[in-house]
Amino acid sequence: MLMVAVSMVVFSLVSLSPVDPVAANVGQAALSGMSDEKLATLQAYWGKDVPLVERYASWVSGLLRGDMGDSLRFNAPVAQVVAQRAANSLVLMGIAWLASGVLGLALGIAAGVRRGGAADRLVKASCFVLAASPTFWVALLMLIVFGVVLGWFPIGFSAPIGKAAADVTWLDAFHHLALPAITLSVVGVANVALHTREKTIDVMGSPYVRFARARGESTGSVVIHHGLRNLVLPALTIQCSQIAEIFGGSVLVEQVFSYPGLGQAAVSAGIGGDTALLAGIALVSAALVFGGNLVANILYGVVDPRMRKEYSRG
Amino acid sequence: MEGHSNVHRDGEFHHHHSHGASTHHAGDHHLLQVEGLTVAFRMYDDAASEGEGRRAEGEGAGGPSDGSSKPGRIARWLRDARLFLAAPQREVPVVHDLHVSVHAGEIVAVVGASGSGKTLLADAVMGLFEPNALVSGTVYFDGKPQDASSLAALRGHGISLVPQSVASLDPLMRVGRQVRGFARGGDDAARSARQRQLFARYGLGPEVERLYPFELSGGMARRVLLCCALMDNPKLIVADEPTPGLDLALAQAALADFREFADGGGGVLLITHDVEQALSVADRVAVFLDGTVVEETAVESFRSPDLLRHPFSRQLWHALPEHDFAAAPARSPEAGATAEGGQA
Known part of the structure; x- marks a missing residue:
């Protein structure tokens, strides 16, 4: 129960936050020099347009299988990090x-x-x-x-x-x-x-x-x-x-x-x-x-x- | 009585107790004697701080350094600042000029209203005080004047306390261990034997040793507390309201235990608010009112109000159930005599 509540709060807060994961991870210089297609590919890869509920559902189903997902920031499985x-x-x-x-x-x-x-x-x-x-x-x-x-x-x-x-x-x-x-x-x-x-x-x-x-x-x-x-x-x-x-x-x-x-x-x-x-x-x-x-x-x-x-x- | 009066240098003022029938002076002196005990507490006082401020104001206006002159203003400002920073304290007297004594072989009951400061008398005899208490007076034990450190040394080694309730036992320690206690230089085997002997004497089974205080019934708790006190073979027991919360049979059993201890040559200072109970077991009664003992008299004096000197004692007499709870004059001295005759 506690875990569900904690994970839900984390997901909603992150989705509310103004931080754009693509912009934050790629860097300003790379971002400005990036073609629109490339940006779109990256955004799709990082699931920018996937709705919150769907993202959460896929994360939970992964978690139930023992997979905590991959960290974008460290480019490694979350469990390992x-x-x-x-x-x-x-x-x-x-x-x-x-x-x-x-x-x-x-x-x-x-x-x-x-x-x-x-x-x-x-x-x-x-x-x-x-x-x-x-x-x-x-x-x-x-x-x-x-x-x-x-x-x-x-x-x-x-x-x-x-x-x-x-x-x-x-x-x-x-x-x-x-x-x-x-x-x-x-x-x-x-x-x-x-x-x-x-x-x-x-x-x-x-x-x-x-x-x-x-x-x-x-x-x-x-x-x-x-x-x-x-x-x-x-x-x-x-x-x-x-x-x-x-x-x-x-x-x-x-x-x-x-x-x-x-x-x-x-x-x-x-x-x-x-x-x-x-x-x-x-x-x-x-x-x-x-x-x-x-x-x-x-x-x-x-x-x-x-x-x-x-x-x-x- | 001659040797006894040597000890009582102030005898002329407040030493006019009459002795009970069974009372004797072991070694020609009192087992315990408290003279001129005064206990006051230093405490912060909001009302006084306001009053003091106002008083200071009044002085300033009337004094030579008027508020209009500059040095006067500074002086007043400094004084106000000092008053503000040093929160005023006052001494609140709770017990004043109290005299009471206990002979070997007797029970002296200190009777007074609940919450009137009687427990402070127990504190004084045990040498236990709150940090903000100011205490003066003389306590003699076994004829020798005591100071704070010698009273502390007598705690558990001559004077034992029987407290009011099971709250005085450590909630997380088994009863047997607590009764044995942690006396300095105690011999564990001997103390265990003594504890078992006391438990057997007061009808506490060996299984009680393994219980925690919260598992004790009221009657068991009372006997356990008494065993704690008797563990160290005291000469004097100070019992601070030992019976509230007990039913009549248990309370009488408790008092009978104290009587037995006194009959064995010990002294008991029984602090209680229950006049009837006190009269049923005590040899002498000290009537406690407004922080002092107003009358110390043999229990026989309670047969008739005419034998009681202080108006409050007479009120107590009239308040007894067999005297109609009324403040009316007594119908006949015999009525009191038949009620108390058996115990006196």
Whole structure:
């Protein structure tokens, strides 16, 4: 259902967009020097005059046979482009997701436990600044500081320029991945930390924490025995909603770092009127986000005894 | 009473409780004694900020630096800016000059209306406070004056809290684990044995250990909370509204458990809004009104309004069901005596 809706929206939006795929892909100079017949052939090849519904129907029937169509922009099957790009992107997003999750959780708890303390003020202030900073701007700053001025990291791409793909080592790949991943993590941390902080404050103010204290538990003991346990559920929710955030951020970050991932492919597909590729990417990302939330829901049942018992009863 | 009066330096002012029949002074002093407890909260106050602004305005107009002169204007502007930036706070007193004491072997019921700040007394005894609370007063435990850190050390090691409801249990932790608790330097095997022993004593089967708090019935939850408190062999139990939500039989069972604990030499500070209940189990009653204890008296004094000194105590007496819920004068002292005689 979700997939159908997503693909339909992508198709309608692309057909509404003023981008002419022929003009966008051939280039201005070639277009102006092109004969009318040649233009007509190209337009027919790219299916410019095929009505939206028909295009959609043929795409869906192809999809059902396992064929996601061909990308106009990359002149290759969509499945292949997506697979190759997704490999790059998933590593990037995975690292960013984990790093922002772990760091955000730690900072959020540290801030929430001693509300109003020095750590809390520091975390809160930096998170507000980060949350208010546009992703692309943070990416640019990172690029300028660490890529250009300090020269610690390469300024873009997923491999050294001019090196044959076969010669690219893991170290090279990681070195190129680091800066975009750090940027994406830093942007994500603010969100996770602020949400975790709120939840931590709730938990620390709860009757069961008050009672635990009344029984002589120290703050550290309370956090370890009751805090973490009760923060698992909200943290799961935050982490899974964060998948969508990280995905959105990756589009911008990949663009700034010229990192060949899904996000960058999506941008060029959009600009080039490459419906098949855009729909393919949209499907994959919708599946990822949906999958993340599904996993969260299943994990709730595993973690929370209240839900577990309800399932076994119902 | 001689040694006892050494501890009570302020005895002349607010120390006029009469003792219950079974009450004794273990080691010549009170188990718990709270003197002059005052709790106030600092909070932001919108109404005060407006009032303050207006007051400042009035001063400015009447003062020597009139609004027309330039330095005066700047001064006023600065003051307004300061008022705007520093949101005014005020101290809201909730408990003031409260005195109450508990002897070993007795139940003292603090009786007052719901939401009148009685729980703050429990907080004070446990040394637990909200960050914005301003607390003053003296708490003696076992005859020794306590400060915040020594009270914190007594939490679970001498003073135990029995909270109101199952909400005070961690919803995601099995009951057995919670009752055993996470005390410093605890011996796991010994604590397990103690927990099993308590469960057996209060009729909780071994299967209860494996349950989560949401699976407990009201009666089970109450016993589990009591077991939590008894786990550490306290000398004093502070029970904060332990019976609401329980039916009469369960509430009486709860009170009987407290009675048993007190008869074993412990002290119980029972905080409740239920006068009848308090009278049925307590040795002494502290009447709580408007943030302080207005009268601390033996439960026997509730046989007749003539024995009660404070008008609010008499109102409470008249409000009891067997006295027609009326604020009318008592028909006869015997009516109260027959009602309470059995428990006193």
